[in-house]
Amino acid sequence: MKTIKLLTLLTIFIGFSSCSNDDDDDPVILRVESESVSNLYAPQEGGFDQMGNPLPITGEFTKFDFSSGTTTTSTTDWDIAFRGTNIIINGGTSFGATDEPERTGNAAAYMENSTMANVLEVDVQLLQQDSATGYVLSNWYDYNPVNHIITPTAGKILVIRTRDGKYAKVEILSYYKDNPAEITTEIATNDARYYTFNYVNQPNEGVTTFE
């Protein structure tokens, strides 16, 4: 309902402001939105037991919807989802991990080595979906085996086609609560799995640019 209101408002706005084009059938152009999300919590269970033996990772993924810009518990209206360091998209087939939600959409993604500002267009050729081989968005961080700290690799931009054929780009800034400048042992132990990320959403279906 809210979306329709917004659309109407925007239509009126664009209708008034665009003088060069009188064709009424022109699609509605929505503005590209730059947003940020803080402390998206993506807990997991399992991993390792007390002795350090590997256990299956379980627990529900935290789902995120670009069109509303919020987390969601909807089984269908989500684009990407987080659990620990794993990020899945709502498109493709399961990798086989426990508690993976069913993929109902047609999302796809790839990672580009660039900066947020420099990713201006989506290269649709590169888009891939999750599969039995693995997750498309798996390689976004560095793991330090000494202090076990996860840091986002600099210059990894996640380019995403949402479930409904729109595009977004994401840069993950932190894996720890409140995006701390220094990750102490205490923070690493107690405040992990809180994502902070910036994203830019192209709300117009099929438009592959972010300008």
Add this chain to the structure above:
Amino acid sequence: MRFIITILFVIIFSFFSKAQITLKDTVVEQKLGEVLITATRTYRQLSSLPLPAQIVSEKELKEVNTTRLNEILNEQTGLITVSEFVGGEGVQMQGLDSQYTLILVDGVPLVGRSAGTLDIRRLTVGNIKQIEIVKGASSSLYGSEALGGVINIITENPKKTGITGDLNYRFATFNAQDINTSINYKKEKFSLGAYLNRNSSDGYDLINAVDVNTVDPYTNYTFSTKLNFDLNNNTNLFASGRIYTEDQDYTPTSEESGEIKVNEWNTHLKLDHKYNKKWSSYFEFYATRYIAEEYLNSVADNSLVSESDYDELLMRPEIRATYNPNDKSTFIGGIGMDHEVLERTDFTTKPIFNSPYVFLQYDTNPNEKLNVILGARFDSHSDYESQFSPKAAVRYELSDKIALKGSVGYGFKAPDFRQLYFNFTNAFGGYTILGYNTVETELAQLIEDGVVNENGVLVPISAFQGNLKPENSIAYNFGFNYKPISTLNLDLNLFRNDIQDLIDTQRIANKVSGNGVYSYTNVNKAYTYGLEFNASWKPNNQLKLSGGYQYLIARDKDAVDAFKNGEAFASISGQGSIELNEDDYFGLPNRSKHMANLKVFYDFEGIDLNTNIRGTYRSKYGLYDTNGTVNGYLDKYDDFVDAYSTWDWAINKTFYKNYELGFGVENIFDFTDLPESDADAIYIGNIPGRIIYGKLNITF
């Protein structure tokens, strides 16, 4: 800081050059040229060599009162001892990591590089005659590991006939105690010496917030003995043995406690025979074994947390011959074999290496001004590619005062046992590391066990059917030696090392659990280049002043490309990434662009007193990437260890000829670089602050 040092130089130089005028009439001691064996495996005068080399004399060793090898090497130009990831201190030479410098004692190597680095803190300096340092690849004589250069520790021989001996004791901060004694016997044709050292420390704790020591308490003993026997005028028998044993507490966390025990021995036999003026031969047998055992218990219930054993044996028979067709030329050639065995926790097999080798070197002086050395060595091997290592060096005297030197050489380092035979799964991280030669069987096993899904294999197993190549480099050195006046010596050397086939880990498969399987591969190329400048000035018998400077650039070629092509990025504290350009690349970690030292030695001859001040400086350096740059490349936005300098002072006074008392302060200004929080990993772990010591020497 560099300016301060330069200014200091100028002031001291100008001060002493004035002083020189007043001291002009003093008779300057006619100094015999220093001689070394490491550069050519024949005795050569240091000043006539075409290769960059240095000698640390016994006199300097005695006057600076150091006890371990790392301390004295750290004061030499272009050398820096670097703390390694898994403990231990190695020496970096011409910007090459410590695993690329060969460490010898009396011409034969030490083993025990469990993680690549040979911990040189193991070596006592109490019985050393001199330390010879040869820079630039020297595999043409020494084979593997002599990629950056060679450091050869020459132990003392009895000097006087009859029974002589000495007793030395040093006590320092952190309850660091070093006691050593030597007893020597010498008759005309026979000499026998024995040396015993005990070295201990309470260790120290730099990080107060954590209940764990930076260096745990340790105690070690060295016992060595050496025999020389002239069977006749032309035949000499040499035998030596050394035993080293160390006990160190091991408390990596406050919940765990354990111990590390190291036991090492080596034995060295050599028979020299001179057939005639032209021919000599050397029969040599050397064996050494290094055993390190460590365990870790849980403090709560005393249960075993981890255990690790390392047991390496090297045996080397070698025959050498020298041939002097005339007094202008020398040939030296040799043939030998390295037999190595390693038993180690986390190894699938007990690998045995046999590598026969042969080398030949021609050293000639076509005329009085020109010296040419040509040499080559071939190392054959079953488990990695055989190596041919040539070298050429030229020295030309432009005049009495100035000589040009240049050399080109090949160096290599054999893949270590770990890179070939490791089979290790980290309990906490869940990842697995496989040695190159184990991948074929072990990865297949992981697939069969369902740990790795067939689709998760990133590098096909067929890629591991060949041999891993040794890391190798070509070294270029070019410089000159200038002696404007007899008391002043200036030495400049430009160097470049082009290193390729560096062995790095790569992810070869993904486990079903999401963790990685890693192995080793030849990928990286790197280069280092720079210049080294040494100056020494000895205007009279009282004063010696010396200074050294090294400028260094050390880079990974892939990193250079990545920065150039806009593929490198840095995270700016939570604000997102920025793209880096060519100028932002800082170079390899743990390298300082500028390093310098300054030393002043002064003898008050009439009153048997000597004193010295030594300073070292190193410019800022990175330890590792702190802003998420791909492959851990360092860029100028990373956190760095700031430039620093440390200054040492020592004074020694001899009483009644045979007694000497010494006192000194190391790191006078109490410099430390401590972590600001437990998240700050960019700090200096091997500089504990000011150390004050006293020592006593008795000779008899």
